[in-house]
Amino acid sequence: xxxxxxxxxxxxxxxxxxxxxGMSLAVDKGxxxxxxxxxxxxxxxxIKHLIGLxxxxxxxxxxxxxxxxxxxxxxxxxxxxxxxMVFQSSTLFDSMTLAENVALxxxxxxxxxxxxxxxxxxxxxxxxxxxxFADRYPAELSDGMRKRAAIxxxxxxxxxxxxxxxxxxxxxxxxxxxxxxxxxxxxxxxGVTAIVVSHDPPSIFSVADRVAFLYRGVVHVVATPAELxxxxxxxxxxxITGQSSGPMETPGF
Amino acid sequence: xxxxxxxxxxxxGRLVDAGRAGVELWLVYVSTIAGIxxxxxxxxxxxxxxxxxxxRQLHQIGNKSLIFIAVTLGFIGMVMTYEACNQLSRITGTFxxxxxxxxxxxxxDFGPTLTALMLATRVGAGIAAEIGSMKxxxxxxxxxxxxxxxxxxxxxxxxxxxxxMTLMLSVLGSLVMYGAGGLTAQYTFGVNPNSFFDLDLxxxxxxALGVIKAVSYGAAIPVVAGFCGLRARGSxxxxxxxxxxxxxxSSFAVxxxxxxxxxxxxxxxxxDL
Numbered sequence: 001x002x003x004x005x006x007x008x009x010x011x012x013x014x015x016x017x018x019x020x021x022g023m024s025l026a027v028d029k030g031x032x033x034x035x036x037x038x039x040x041x042x043x044x045x046x047i048k049h050l051i052g053l054x055x056x057x058x059x060x061x062x063x064x065x066x067x068x069x070x071x072x073x074x075x076x077x078x079x080x081x082x083x084x085m086v087f088q089s090s091t092l093f094d095s096m097t098l099a100e101n102v103a104l105x106x107x108x109x110x111x112x113x114x115x116x117x118x119x120x121x122x123x124x125x126x127x128x129x130x131x132x133f134a135d136r137y138p139a140e141l142s143d144g145m146r147k148r149a150a151i152x153x154x155x156x157x158x159x160x161x162x163x164x165x166x167x168x169x170x171x172x173x174x175x176x177x178x179x180x181x182x183x184x185x186x187x188x189x190x191g192v193t194a195i196v197v198s199h200d201p202p203s204i205f206s207v208a209d210r211v212a213f214l215y216r217g218v219v220h221v222v223a224t225p226a227e228l229x230x231x232x233x234x235x236x237x238x239x240i241t242g243q244s245s246g247p248m249e250t251p252g253f
Numbered sequence: 254x255x256x257x258x259x260x261x262x263x264x265x266g267r268l269v270d271a272g273r274a275g276v277e278l279w280l281v282y283v284s285t286i287a288g289i290x291x292x293x294x295x296x297x298x299x300x301x302x303x304x305x306x307x308x309r310q311l312h313q314i315g316n317k318s319l320i321f322i323a324v325t326l327g328f329i330g331m332v333m334t335y336e337a338c339n340q341l342s343r344i345t346g347t348f349x350x351x352x353x354x355x356x357x358x359x360x361x362d363f364g365p366t367l368t369a370l371m372l373a374t375r376v377g378a379g380i381a382a383e384i385g386s387m388k389x390x391x392x393x394x395x396x397x398x399x400x401x402x403x404x405x406x407x408x409x410x411x412x413x414x415x416x417x418m419t420l421m422l423s424v425l426g427s428l429v430m431y432g433a434g435g436l437t438a439q440y441t442f443g444v445n446p447n448s449f450f451d452l453d454l455x456x457x458x459x460x461a462l463g464v465i466k467a468v469s470y471g472a473a474i475p476v477v478a479g480f481c482g483l484r485a486r487g488s489x490x491x492x493x494x495x496x497x498x499x500x501x502x503s504s505f506a507v508x509x510x511x512x513x514x515x516x517x518x519x520x521x522x523x524x525d526l
Contacts, residue, residue, distance in 0.1 A: 053398075091392045092395075093395075104401065105399035108401055
């Protein structure tokens, strides 16, 4: 049986410097897969390949039985309706209100009229408790509020897969745990598959179904959070316990 | 030999990069034109473009550059006329041809070219900084995920506004340059205003040449600057590099276009130009 989403021997280099060196990973439908690893190891690069924001050098990427790594920008349109992404910074458009930000993908992807898209956008904002800020501009809001609005924008299209790039980075602990709860609820209540890039241990160990540990350009280990905690691998242990010294090679240190 | 091989490889690498950048720049230009055509052809394709963006860009590129262009071209006009009269006073002592030759030059070359060079610095830097910031903060990726073509959304309105406003500002700049030159000639060398503001040597082809240049410059600046912004990498340092590249690139584009269009006009009209 083939996986819902699969990376096969993916390689990617930037300016001659290899980042992914034969990375393979399979994700099942409805699961919450965390990708962890040190900064610069290629976690964000990995998920951006899935939706064509970056192009792989060699290898294959499959989604729901279709090979997606060679699709053109136009062919990627339908894929980007099914796979949404919440970026590391909120990436809301400064010149638009929150409602206009959320309405934009509805108008472009779903071909909704402006009024219908705006009404739907307000409903989506209400789901993340942001209804009263619908007419405000991103610059007037806190990081946590912007992040929630960005999540509402991504979820507006009803994606089957949501990619989260460090969703809790820069948030206060309470906002971070709310985002964690939202990710878990998406999987449990709506059957959404989530791939989450994270450095945040509380998030990893409370939300993930499985965790892929990226190291030296390949997936070093794929395990459940419990298996990861119990792993005898010294590299894994050094990472999850956050020790500054140990066998792990860290780029730039 | 290793040293030589390394040098050749480095040079080859740079040439490949430059070739690739040239192709990408051409693709940005073609995509911008395609975006304009699509916008006219289909209402659906205009959906998602920011409301009132063209007006905002007209204001940003045109109104906000008005004083900058008027002051700069006014001073350049004063210096140019002063120097021309100064040289003529040593050689012939007569100034009848200063004004008629001056307006011919302003209309066919100096007006649009100097205006565009000034706009390349102010507008080119602004466009590259804005688009570059969006690139490094992943807003461009977010646009693509929203089903929006970044060139349609970011470059098309700037392209249209830049063409319109470069033309308008070229007219304004030329008038200021001409007026400032006339006043300088009158007050420093006593040149009669009637002989200075004589339009006898001005022909429709000079006006056509000026309009063609202004439109070409107006089209080139946002494409080059937008291209530089879209290539921004990393963080604020990348945005700074993109801004510098945009100013150099768009100024260079203006100079090259001036040369090419002037050479073509010279080829067409010969000594009558």
